[in-house]
Amino acid sequence: MLKTFSLGGIHPPENKFSAGKKIEALPVPSQVAIPVSQHIGAPAKPIVKKGDAVKVGTLIAESAGFVSANIHSPVSGTVFKVDDIVDASGYRKPAIIINVDGDEWEENIDRSTELKKDITATPEEIVKAVANAGIVGLGGATFPSHVKLSVPPGKTCEVLILNAVECEPYLTADHQLMMEKGEEIMVGTQIIMKALKVDKAVIGIENNKPDAIKHMESLASSYPEITIEPLKVQYPQGGEKQLIDACIKRQIPSGKLPIEVGAVVQNVGTTLAVYEAVQKNKPLFERVVTITGKSVSKPSNFLTRIGTPLNNLIDAAGGLPEDTGKVIGGGPMMGKALVSTDIPITKGSSGVLIMPNEEAKRKPMQNCIKCSKCITVCPMGLEPYLLMTVSDKQVWDRAEEENIMDCIECGSCSYTCPSSRPLLDYIRLGKGKVGQIMRSRTK
Amino acid sequence: MSTLTISPSPHVHSGDSVKKNMYGVILALIPALIISVYNFGLGAIVVTATAVVSCMLFEHLIQKFLLKQETTIWDGSAMITGLLLAFNIPSNLPIFIIIIGALISIGVGKMSFGGLGNNPFNPALVGRVFLLISYPVQMTSWPIAKALPFSYTDVTTGATPLSVMKEALANGELPTNVLHEIPSYRDLFLGLQGGSAGEMAGIAILLGLGFMLFRKIITWHIPTAVIGSVFIFTGLLHWINPLMYAPPMFHVLSGGLFLGAVFMATDYSSSPMSKKGGLIFGIGIGVLTVAIRVFGAYPEGISFAILIMNAFVPLIDKYIKPKRFGEKPAVAK
Numbered sequence: 126m127l128k129t130f131s132l133g134g135i136h137p138p139e140n141k142f143s144a145g146k147k148i149e150a151l152p153v154p155s156q157v158a159i160p161v162s163q164h165i166g167a168p169a170k171p172i173v174k175k176g177d178a179v180k181v182g183t184l185i186a187e188s189a190g191f192v193s194a195n196i197h198s199p200v201s202g203t204v205f206k207v208d209d210i211v212d213a214s215g216y217r218k219p220a221i222i223i224n225v226d227g228d229e230w231e232e233n234i235d236r237s238t239e240l241k242k243d244i245t246a247t248p249e250e251i252v253k254a255v256a257n258a259g260i261v262g263l264g265g266a267t268f269p270s271h272v273k274l275s276v277p278p279g280k281t282c283e284v285l286i287l288n289a290v291e292c293e294p295y296l297t298a299d300h301q302l303m304m305e306k307g308e309e310i311m312v313g314t315q316i317i318m319k320a321l322k323v324d325k326a327v328i329g330i331e332n333n334k335p336d337a338i339k340h341m342e343s344l345a346s347s348y349p350e351i352t353i354e355p356l357k358v359q360y361p362q363g364g365e366k367q368l369i370d371a372c373i374k375r376q377i378p379s380g381k382l383p384i385e386v387g388a389v390v391q392n393v394g395t396t397l398a399v400y401e402a403v404q405k406n407k408p409l410f411e412r413v414v415t416i417t418g419k420s421v422s423k424p425s426n427f428l429t430r431i432g433t434p435l436n437n438l439i440d441a442a443g444g445l446p447e448d449t450g451k452v453i454g455g456g457p458m459m460g461k462a463l464v465s466t467d468i469p470i471t472k473g474s475s476g477v478l479i480m481p482n483e484e485a486k487r488k489p490m491q492n493c494i495k496c497s498k499c500i501t502v503c504p505m506g507l508e509p510y511l512l513m514t515v516s517d518k519q520v521w522d523r524a525e526e527e528n529i530m531d532c533i534e535c536g537s538c539s540y541t542c543p544s545s546r547p548l549l550d551y552i553r554l555g556k557g558k559v560g561q562i563m564r565s566r567t568k
Numbered sequence: 569m570s571t572l573t574i575s576p577s578p579h580v581h582s583g584d585s586v587k588k589n590m591y592g593v594i595l596a597l598i599p600a601l602i603i604s605v606y607n608f609g610l611g612a613i614v615v616t617a618t619a620v621v622s623c624m625l626f627e628h629l630i631q632k633f634l635l636k637q638e639t640t641i642w643d644g645s646a647m648i649t650g651l652l653l654a655f656n657i658p659s660n661l662p663i664f665i666i667i668i669g670a671l672i673s674i675g676v677g678k679m680s681f682g683g684l685g686n687n688p689f690n691p692a693l694v695g696r697v698f699l700l701i702s703y704p705v706q707m708t709s710w711p712i713a714k715a716l717p718f719s720y721t722d723v724t725t726g727a728t729p730l731s732v733m734k735e736a737l738a739n740g741e742l743p744t745n746v747l748h749e750i751p752s753y754r755d756l757f758l759g760l761q762g763g764s765a766g767e768m769a770g771i772a773i774l775l776g777l778g779f780m781l782f783r784k785i786i787t788w789h790i791p792t793a794v795i796g797s798v799f800i801f802t803g804l805l806h807w808i809n810p811l812m813y814a815p816p817m818f819h820v821l822s823g824g825l826f827l828g829a830v831f832m833a834t835d836y837s838s839s840p841m842s843k844k845g846g847l848i849f850g851i852g853i854g855v856l857t858v859a860i861r862v863f864g865a866y867p868e869g870i871s872f873a874i875l876i877m878n879a880f881v882p883l884i885d886k887y888i889k890p891k892r893f894g895e896k897p898a899v900a901k
């Protein structure tokens with residue numbers, strides 16, 4: 126029996142069209158737009174101005190606090206302007222726009238492909254290098270990684286868990302990364318283990334990627350402290366809480382962080398970025414982005430510079446299909462519908478899903494028939510039908526009592542509902558309001 | 569491409585629908601319907617057709633003229649109510665009584681509470697119990713199985729196994745003395761017993777249960793709790809005094825227990841939301857059924873038991889919560 130998390134879960138069609146497609150480097154665009162807010166936390170402060178010359182890897186915006194991240198230029202050229210642009214959120218936000226000229230890298234970046242296995246950096250140096258490189262969680266959450274590597278005083282980390290689940294349908298970036306950069310990920314894992322001072326790491330991979338499991342297992346045979354954990358395919362296994370439950374059978378109590386149960390979770394893509402930052406001195410300025418969809422003629426995994434216009438990716442994947450009804454940043458379960466294709470790729474862009482018209486619209490909502498399927502699938506053991514009702518009726522204290530803040534917004538309830546009720550929409554609304562009430566109480 | 573649709577996640581749906589679930593239940597009821605027609609011939613057909621058509625018609629009329637809503641009669645829910653009502657009444661019941669039953673089921677049991685998903689009681693049982701109290705004679709004269717397949721009202725009637733048992737008790741006889749008048753367990757299981765139109769054959773109902781479990785329309789909790797608790801409770805009584813109380817297998821296989829446990833108690837909107845709640849609800853039904861059968865005035869108690877437990881559902885839902893994530897104490901310090 127393969128392991129999986131203990132409560133709820135669904136199994137949506139996987140549709141991994143771009144699986145097995147080699148990672149291709151997307152040509153450097155003629156202009157990039159780099160939002161200064163690509164991570165959770167304070168937006169970075171731009172330190173370049175119009176007319177400045179930059180190289181690939183030049184720091185262009187500085188971290189504005191502990192929970193914030195540096196941003197480096199992904200291209201060489203001149204700063205065209207610092208101005209507001211529409212980003213993936215649909216709002217106008219400040220960004221640094223750079224006109225590209227050639228592809229000249231900062232000299233201190235090691236561009237060789239040779240594997241560097243010896244870890245000479247001390248734990249403190251590792252955390253510092255990760256912070257300097259501007260690394261954030263590349264699974265999509267974009268939480269600054271150096272924060273996660275700094276274990277709070279009084280807590281100990283017992284195990285590092287690597288998230289290689291990629292439970293979102295369609296997305297294949299992490300899968301392909303393991304196939305092509307497995308060695309680097311192993312070294313990256315050791316680097317993170319050193320920073321966290323743990324001697325055990327588990328890489329959780331769902332068994333719909335048997336080739337990746339086999340490949341990583343053969344690599345892990347020379348790293349006795351790293352184990353590969355094949356997991357039963359079940360959404361949302363890539364959720365931090367679910368992954369920890371699946372791998373080490375510990376459940377994080379309500380409102381607490383993974384370190385409470387002695388675990389730290391990092392995404393495999395992030396782990397590769399850590400390797401490159403620490404061993405190769407390469408900041409985070411490019412990432413693998415899956416571009417896919419049922420009507421997309423060339424579903425692909427592109428190594429993309431941050432700031433590349435989404436339209437360039439779409440063109441490289443064979444152009445925007447005729448029947449496009451929705452463009453989603455991320456996967457179909459938790460991704461955001463984009464207002465336009467004229468937006469830049471950022472650190473958190475794990476994939477772009479182009480959905481045909483007939484799948485873009487929701488079905489009309491019907492009465493709740495109390496079938497309780499939303500309860501059956503909820504991975505947090507909540508009652509989505511009830512949370513929707515209390516949010517609709519604005520009974521906020523009851524919503525709090527019913528643990529509305531535990532909702533991880535995985536969307537399993539809305540996905541399952543036979544009456545097509547927008548359960549998660551209402552729960553989000555309730556979470557926003559209840560969160561506000563809770564914060565005002567502690568003030 | 570002209571415009572992009574914007575909506576919050578998730579952007580995909582399972583494709584499950586109210587119709588799929590409801591028509592699934594209807595498919596699951598087909599084996600019982602076949603046995604019913606095999607046993608009672610024309611009577612079963614007339615009763616079932618009348619009940620289904622009048623339930624759908626009443627729902628349509630109420631929605632059109634009273635509630636001014638779009639009609640929902642094709643979602644399958646009214647058809648189920650009609651089928652279940654038909655399965656719960658004798659197959660020689662006069663047509664006008666069936667129509668009254670359908671009106672009470674749909675009008676009072678379902679639409680007065682807001683229609684689909686809002687009924688606190690099982691609509692078919694509301695109708696059935698109304699008829700049982702209003703027309704006690706017609707409602708308790710059961711045609712004998714396979715007596716006259718081509719006639720409707722003009723049939724020989726006989727007692728059900730449970731009423732034989734009840735009469736024995738009333739006459740001061742020991743129930744075990746009348747056991748020979750009761751069909752064998754095999755016959756009971758195959759539906760060769762008197763009773764309401766669709767409740768007799770355990771095997772047909774179990775077939776439907778298997779189908780509904782496979783299609784994930786219901787979970788095993790409620791049926792298992794009902795049948796299990798009846799078996800344990802009657803088993804206990806039989807063990808205490810085997811002369812006075814019938815063996816547990818008799819109670820499990822006779823009457824409407826299977827139909828009630830599988831199709832009536834599992835009605836979505838009148839059963840608890842959580843699985844734990846479903847177990848409590850099911851045990852309540854089992855215990856009340858036995859109490860009515862053994863100590864009460866009626867030979868059969870499953871309808872009343874379900875309706876009584878329906879009333880407890882809001883309370884169960886309020887206090888019995890599913891297991892929340894993270895309740896299990898963490899191992900690490």
